[in-house]
Amino acid sequence: xxxxxxxxxxxxxxxxxxxxxxxxxxxxxxxxxxxxxxxxxxxxxxxxxxxxxxxxxxxxxxxxxxxxxxxxxxxxxxxxxxxxxxxxxxxxxxxxxxxxxxxxxxxxxxxxxxxxxxxxxxxxxxxxxxxxxxxxxxxxxxxxxxxxxxxxxxxxxxxxxxxxxxxxxxxxxxxxxxxxxxxxxxxxxxxxxxxxxxxxxxxxxxxxxxxxxxxxxxxxxxxxxxxxxxxxxxxxxxxxxxxxxxxxxxxxxxxxxxxxxxxxxxxxxxxxxxxxxxxxxxxxxxxxxxxxxxxxxxxxxxxxxxxxxxxxxxxxxxxxxxxxxxxxxxxxxxxxxxxxxxxxxxxxxxxxxxxxxxxxxxxxxxxxxxxxxxxxxxxxxxxxxxxxxxxxxxxxxxxxxxxxxxxxxxxxxxxxxxxxxxxxxxxxxxxxxxxxxxxxxxxxxxxxxxxxxxxxxxxxxxxxxxxxxxxxxxxxxxxxxxxxxxxxxxxxxxxxxxxxxxxxxxxxxxxxxxxxxxxxxxxxxxxxxxxxxxxxxxxxxxxxxxxxxxxxxxxxxxxxxxxxxxxxxxxxxxxxxxxxxxxxxxxxxxxxxxxxxxxxxxxxxxxxxxxxxxxxxxxxxxxxxxxxxxxxxxxxxxxxxxxxxxxxxxxxxxxxxxxxxxxxxxxxxxxxxxxxxxxxxxxxxxxxxxxxxxxxxxxxxxxxxxxxxxxxxxxxxxxxxxxxxxxxxxxxxxxxxxxxxxxxxxxxxxxxxxxxxxxxxxxxxxxxxxxxxxxxxxxxxxxxxxxxxxxxxxxxxxxxxxxxxx
Numbered sequence: 001x002x003x004x005x006x007x008x009x010x011x012x013x014x015x016x017x018x019x020x021x022x023x024x025x026x027x028x029x030x031x032x033x034x035x036x037x038x039x040x041x042x043x044x045x046x047x048x049x050x051x052x053x054x055x056x057x058x059x060x061x062x063x064x065x066x067x068x069x070x071x072x073x074x075x076x077x078x079x080x081x082x083x084x085x086x087x088x089x090x091x092x093x094x095x096x097x098x099x100x101x102x103x104x105x106x107x108x109x110x111x112x113x114x115x116x117x118x119x120x121x122x123x124x125x126x127x128x129x130x131x132x133x134x135x136x137x138x139x140x141x142x143x144x145x146x147x148x149x150x151x152x153x154x155x156x157x158x159x160x161x162x163x164x165x166x167x168x169x170x171x172x173x174x175x176x177x178x179x180x181x182x183x184x185x186x187x188x189x190x191x192x193x194x195x196x197x198x199x200x201x202x203x204x205x206x207x208x209x210x211x212x213x214x215x216x217x218x219x220x221x222x223x224x225x226x227x228x229x230x231x232x233x234x235x236x237x238x239x240x241x242x243x244x245x246x247x248x249x250x251x252x253x254x255x256x257x258x259x260x261x262x263x264x265x266x267x268x269x270x271x272x273x274x275x276x277x278x279x280x281x282x283x284x285x286x287x288x289x290x291x292x293x294x295x296x297x298x299x300x301x302x303x304x305x306x307x308x309x310x311x312x313x314x315x316x317x318x319x320x321x322x323x324x325x326x327x328x329x330x331x332x333x334x335x336x337x338x339x340x341x342x343x344x345x346x347x348x349x350x351x352x353x354x355x356x357x358x359x360x361x362x363x364x365x366x367x368x369x370x371x372x373x374x375x376x377x378x379x380x381x382x383x384x385x386x387x388x389x390x391x392x393x394x395x396x397x398x399x400x401x402x403x404x405x406x407x408x409x410x411x412x413x414x415x416x417x418x419x420x421x422x423x424x425x426x427x428x429x430x431x432x433x434x435x436x437x438x439x440x441x442x443x444x445x446x447x448x449x450x451x452x453x454x455x456x457x458x459x460x461x462x463x464x465x466x467x468x469x470x471x472x473x474x475x476x477x478x479x480x481x482x483x484x485x486x487x488x489x490x491x492x493x494x495x496x497x498x499x500x501x502x503x504x505x506x507x508x509x510x511x512x513x514x515x516x517x518x519x520x521x522x523x524x525x526x527x528x529x530x531x532x533x534x535x536x537x538x539x540x541x542x543x544x545x546x547x548x549x550x551x552x553x554x555x556x557x558x559x560x561x562x563x564x565x566x567x568x569x570x571x572x573x574x575x576x577x578x579x580x581x582x583x584x585x586x587x588x589x590x591x592x593x594x595x596x597x598x599x600x601x602x603x604x605x606x607x608x609x610x611x612x613x614x615x616x617x618x619x620x621x622x623x624x625x626x627x628x629x630x631x632x633x634x635x636x637x638x639x640x641x642x643x644x645x646x647x648x649x650x651x652x653x654x655x656x657x658x659x660x661x662x663x664x665x666x667x668x669x670x671x672x673x674x675x676x677x678x679x680x681x682x683x684x685x686x687x688x689x690x691x692x693x694x695x696x697x698x699x700x701x702x703x704x705x706x707x708x709x710x711x712x713x714x715x716x717x718x719x720x721x722x723x724x725x726x727x728x729x730x731x732x733x734x735x736x737x738x739x740x741x742x743x744x745x746x747x748x749x750x751x752x753x754x755x756x757x758x759x760x761x762x763x764x765x766x767x768x769x770x771x772x773x774x775x776x777x778x779x780x781x782x783x784x785x786x787x788x789x790x791x792x793x794x795x796x797x798x799x800x801x802x803x804x805x806x
Contacts, residue, residue, distance in 0.1 A: 020353065023314045026694045027357035027401065028364065030303075030310035031394075033690055035365045036372045037303040038393055039384050041296050043196070047277035050195030052134045053233065056092075057273040058240070060084075060230045061283060064266045073226055073284045074276075076268065078219040081230035083254055088246065090238035095132040096207065097199070097229040098124040098216055099287045106203070107483050107659065109174040110162045111183075116174075116658055118482060119158060121202035121288070124213045129204060132231055133197075139169040140188030146206040152184040153204045155192040175205070177485040177659065182209060198276045200288055222255025223262050227518075229287060231273065240270050262522060262592075263530045285518075295680075299376075302687045305446055307397075309691055311405040312439045313698035314350060318409035343410045350406025351399060358398035375682055377675075408435065437738060443695040444742030444779055445749070450688035451775035452750035456767060457681040460758065463765045464674050470609025470618075471513050472550030476666035477634040478512040479648070486656055487628035494542075494632065496651045502638035503648075507548035508629030510540040513611055514670045515631075517621075523589045525577055526599075530592050534576045536569075537619050539611070540626025546606060548635050556585040556604030563625040566603040573620035574605060581605060589622075600624075615673075617762040633666075692782060699735070699786045732787050739783055743776040750775070 048054055060080065061072045081094040100106060100122040109116040130142035130153075137145075138156055145153050152173060159168040168186045175182045184205065192201070207213040219225055234240070247268045251259070259265055271280070278293040280286060365372075366382055373380055384390065481487045490508050497506045511517045522533030543559045546552075546568075559568060574584055584605050591598045600622065608618040638644045649661040751767055758764040 022697050022700065023317055023353055023405075024357055024360075026310040026313045026697050027307075027354055027405070028360045029690055029694060030307035031354075031357050031361040031397065031401070032364045032368065033306045033687070034303045034397060035361050035390070035394060036368060037299045038397075039365075039380050039387075039390055040372065040376050040378050041300060042387070042389060042393075043378060043380055043384065044278060044291050044296055047196045047198055048273045050197075051132075051273070054274050055272070056234045056236070056238075057132060058232050058234065058270040059273055059276060060232065061269050061271055062226045062266055063269070064226065064264055071282050071284055072269065074280070074286050075226045075228055076230045077222050077225050077255075078216050078228045079222060079254075080268070081228070081232065083222075084232065084250070087250060088243060090234050090243050091232050092235045093128055093131055093233040095126045095128040095231045096216070097126075097129070097231070097287075098207075098212075098227065099229065100124075105482070106175055106205075107177060108158075108162065108203070109658070111172055111174055113162075114658055116177075116660060117161065118480065118660055118662055119202055121200055123199070123201050123204045124207050124209070124216065125204050126207050132233055133199065135190040135192070136194055137188050137190050139167060140186075142188060142190070145188040146204065148185070148187065149206065149208045150182065150184050150210070151187045151206040151208075153188040153190060154186060155202050156189055157192060158202050159186075159189045177483045180211065180484045182211065184209070196277075198273075198287060198290060221258045222251065223258035223264075223266065226266075227285070232270070244268075244270055261530075263533050264522070299683070302683075306687060306690050306694065307401060308404075309443055309446060309694045309698070311401060312443055313694055314353075314405035315408050315439060316436060316698050318346075318350075318406070339415070346410035347403065347406045350409070351402030354402035354405065355395075355398040357401075358394050361394070375679065375686070377679065440698070440735075440738050441742045441745070443691075443698055444739050444783070445746040446691050447688070447695050447782075448742055448746035448772075448775045448779045449750040449753075450684060450691055451778050452746070452772055453754060454681065454684045454688050455771050455774065456750075456754045456758075456765070457677060457684055459765050459771075460761065461674055461677045461681060464677070464761070464763070465671070467763060469513070469670070470551055470607055472635075473513065473667040473670050475636045476513070476549065477636055477645075477648075478515075478664045478666055478669075479632040479634065479652070480662040480664075481508075481630055481632060482659065482662070484628065486659055487630060489655055490542075490628055490632070493652070493655055496655065497632065497634060497648065500644070500647050500651060502636055502640075502644045503634055504637040505544065505548040505633075505635035507545040507633045508542035508626060508631065509545055509633055510626060510630045511611070512631045512633055512664070512669075513549055513609070513666055514673060515611075517611060521591050523591050523600075525579075526588055526590055528590070534620060536573060536576075536589075537611075537621040539621060539623055540629060541623050542626060542629060545623070545633070548633050549609075550635075551609045552607045554605045554607055555581055556602070558604055559623065559625045561625070561627075563603070565598070565600050566625070567600045568604045568606055568623040569602055570606045570618065570621050571608045572618045573622065576620045615761055696782065696786045699783060732784060735783055735787050736780065739776070739780050742779070743772070747772040747776070 048057075051057065059074065060076045061074055062076050063072045078096060081096050085091045085094045105118040105120050106122040107116055108119050125146060127144070127146040129146055135142065139159070140153075145151060152175070154162070154168060154173075162168065162173070163171065168189050171186050173184045173186055175184055205213065207217055216228065234243070251266065251268065271283075276286075277290050278296065280290045281292050281294065362385055366385055369380055369382065372378065481490065481493075486493075494506050494508065497503055510519075517537050517539055519538045520535050521538060523536050524530060524533055541559070543561055543563075546558055553568075554571060556568075559566065569584070569589075571581070574581060577589065579587060584602050587602050588599045589602065591600070606623070610616075610618055611621065634648075636644060645663070648663075652659075652661045750772065754767060758767070
């Protein structure tokens with residue numbers, strides 16, 4: 001029986017070729033969109049699930065009450081994890097990970113070669129790391145690979161980069177240079193591409209390696225130094241809620257004295273490791289880049305809207321051709337077909353067409369994958385298309401789409417009375433249905449709303465890029481010093497760079513503008529309550545830093561070479577301490593840490609400048625004199641950057657022959673701060689274009705229906721002298737009215753959604769009324785262009801053909 005229905009449905013689709021082609025095009029576009037997003041979403045949900053017992057691995061997060069917004073941080077004090085293993089029987093294993101951080105890449109060198117490389121994604125980790133995270137090894141054995149002091153484990157990619165085709169196991173590797181240089185032994189090489197992880201290490205250095213690792217192991221303070229990522233593997237059946245309930249008493253028992261000394265309280269919470277990538281919105285100090293489940297929900301909703309618009313097209317086109325199928329339906333009913341048989345036939349047509357569109361979507365999605373990856377910053381492979389979950393989801397999507405698209409036409413068409421149809425040519429008068437008009441209004445609402453969203457996102461991105469950030473980002477070059485050995489040569493490098501033609505200013509800094517500053521400390525005014533501290537960001541700079549980056553000085557003087565406890569603060573710091581600008585110079589602020597008190601004298605006040613993204617308000621910052629900075633900042637004045645960079649590199653190599661010359665253009669780094677918004681804007685443009693394209697197909701179908709219904713009226717009006725313009729106006733006026741209704745709905749809806757989106761930006765645009773007027777006008781113009789083509793065709797038709805059957 002099913003086979004017969006498929007045969008009948010296929011023959012029917014062949015008879016209505018134009019309708020079939022348009023429906024197939026709309027459904028295929030919608031399915032490609034849904035499939036692309038679905039693959040991306042499933043890939044995002046796959047993070048950290050490849051590890052054994054991943055459901056029992058948790059990360060500890062910290063909330064410090066000192067933070068103004070109470071936002072949690074993805075890190076805790078170093079001694080906490082192992083203390084929990086001792087205190088709580090629910091904890092099976094623990095591991096601490098310290099991320100070197102963006103911009104703190106390790107300088108690695110094969111001692112058999114003069115080539116050295118700055119490598120990202122470096123970690124310090126306890127020897128228990130590979131008990132927690134089961135990376136497969138291609139050389140060596142994970143068990144005990146980080147137990148011996150000065151051990152390091154490399155990714156397969158890094159091992160090939162450093163040693164080529166030779167085995168890396170048990171060979172030595174040099175990390176850093178100068179006094180901080182370490183010789184390490186390679187104890188393993190792991191395969192990094194066996195699954196997605198929020199960690200994504202390139203190399204892992206044992207915590208027991210001297211230097212910073214040894215300092216981490218020696219820290220016993222339970223209140224401060226919340227920079228270690230601490231992971232717990234819980235025993236089977238452990239109740240996380242009961243365990244978290246013990247954390248306050250645990251902190252009081254171990255850290256009451258430490259917390260009282262710094263004057264703030266803190267709390268701890270558990271986060272499942274498989275939730276880190278998608279459910280970490282608002283958690284600061286993440287390792288690498290995490291996604292946001294709300295972003296994925298938004299993509300899915302947009303894709304489903306596109307698919308729904310395609311379904312609406314199917315409904316409109318099916319009912320538009322109802323008159324032409326009326327006699328077929330009448331004959332089938334006259335020879336005994338039941339209503340249920342006809343419903344199954346029409347549903348079979350829509351499901352068959354939808355499944356065919358699903359099949360077509362696979363090769364089209366494969367072709368579009370590089371573009372999708374660029375747009376979403378994903379790494380979807382062609383193999384993902386054949387994932388059984390994708391194929392099952394595609395089958396379900398095809399069936400559901402067919403049911404949604406075909407149900408209304410099936411019910412309407414199967415209700416036609418055979419007697420009326422077979423007696424004469426009957427006008428079914430389906431065009432006045434409120435449902436169809438509502439569906440068309442929905443299409444217009446989606447189109448107008450998306451056009452508004454695109455305009456507002458574009459405005460906000462441009463506003464952020466053009467806003468005065470408090471420094472001059474143009475023509476700024478940041479050159480990495482990187483190691484202590486190179487940083488100690490800062491004065492020599494600075495002097496050499498100053499002599500190069502095209503360099504206007506040279507300064508040093510630990511963090512260049514737009515780079516995330518990791519250092520902060522709690523401070524008070526003299527005589528202030530130690531329990532009421534203000535969090536202040538700090539950065540080390542050379543005396544001429546402000547002049548180089550173009551930040552103005554509001555009061556006092558700049559730093560000098562011999563300054564030690566003299567500092568600059570920004571206006572935000574004065575506001576936080578409630579210090580008037582005219583009384584700031586000469587005042588002191590105090591840091592108290594573990595019983596030691598340090599006083600800093602304010603010698604100058606800078607204007608506020610955004611050292612982070614404009615998505616964050618300017619925070620209090622102090623600048624102190626730094627003689628061995630991590631970066632050199634160059635203010636360039638040239639038209640030939642290629643020649644300038646070559647000269648800079650040559651000068652660099654005369655001083656640092658074995659250290660790579662690494663640089664960033666600050667304006668390009670600032671642009672990266674808004675990459676997410678730009679990507680969202682591009683995605684919105686794509687979805688808007690697809691929605692408009694599919695909606696135009698639907699309008700074409702609907703105006704065909706109206707012209708079919710009104711062909712005799714048009715013929716009579718033309719015989720009576722009506723002009724083509726009158727006929728076009730007759731056929732388009734209803735659509736103009738529907739655009740108006742959609743505009744009334746879409747404008748406040750888009751305003752509400754985008755107003756909420758803009759709340760994430762402390763510095764944001766005001767949404768202007770004309771944005772929605774442009775969106776509505778664009779929708780109206782597109783509608784008129786689409787409708788007018790079919791309307792003119794109907795208006796210039798020979799009236800004799802439409803009247804001679806009367």
